[in-house]
Amino acid sequence: MSSTDRITGDDVMAWIRLAADVFHGEKEHLTELDSAIGDADHGINMDRGFQAVVAKLPTFPHDDVGAILKGVGMTLMSTVGGASGPLYGSFFLQLGNATAGRADIEVADLAGALDNAVARVQGLGKAEAGDKTMLEALLPAQAALHQAADAGESPSGALRAAAAAAEEGMRSTIPLVARKGRASYLGDRSAGHQDPGATSTHLLLKAAADAWTRA
Secondary structure, X not given: OOOOOOEEHHHHHHHHHHHHHHHHHXXXXXXXXXXXXXXXXXXXXHHHHHHHHHHXXXXXXXXXXXXXXXXXXXXXHHHOOOOHHHHHHHHHHHHHHHOOOOOEEOHHHXXXXXXXXXXXXXXXXXXXXXXXXOHHHHHHHHHHHHHHHHXXXXXXXXXXXXXXXXXXXHHHOOOOOOOXXXXXXXXXXXXOOOOHHHHHHHHHHHHHHHHHHHO
16 A cells, blocks of 8 residues: 555555456356356356456556556456456446546545445345345445544554454345345245355455455
């Protein structure tokens, strides 16, 4: 982190590189979770998408946070299969739209951008809290990030709070019955399984916290 209170393009790139490493390492775990209630391809898809993003990172402008995030989103849209491509791609595109042309941003800017991203994910998936989706991790992370911004937390501290909230939300999916996506076809049999989308959301936010703490 080049500054204790600003998030730069280099910080965003460090986050994405670490996220790619994390998804590569967690590929089998995510696929195992998805095999219980989905298509058994979530880990493979996330790994493929983020490896493609890392390959393209050198072509993104380092001095424009929004352009980097939009580049990530467009790459994920074109390389991640299933529902994850549009969801995660749109998530990053909305983060990028809200921070376009900015060389660096504050935690409050990130929280505002996350509001747009979460709204887009909700709109695409037609999901809400309790449906056993990635929103179970995103919504508490969104609330925690705003609380951290209001408290004047540093980017690393704010993301640690958001990641912790996302982890709690991820674990809350285990007893839930899925009401959206392929998992909903299982009905009550979807209970007892951790949602793979909520898991990858937690991993993504934790990677940001870890990357920005190390910098």
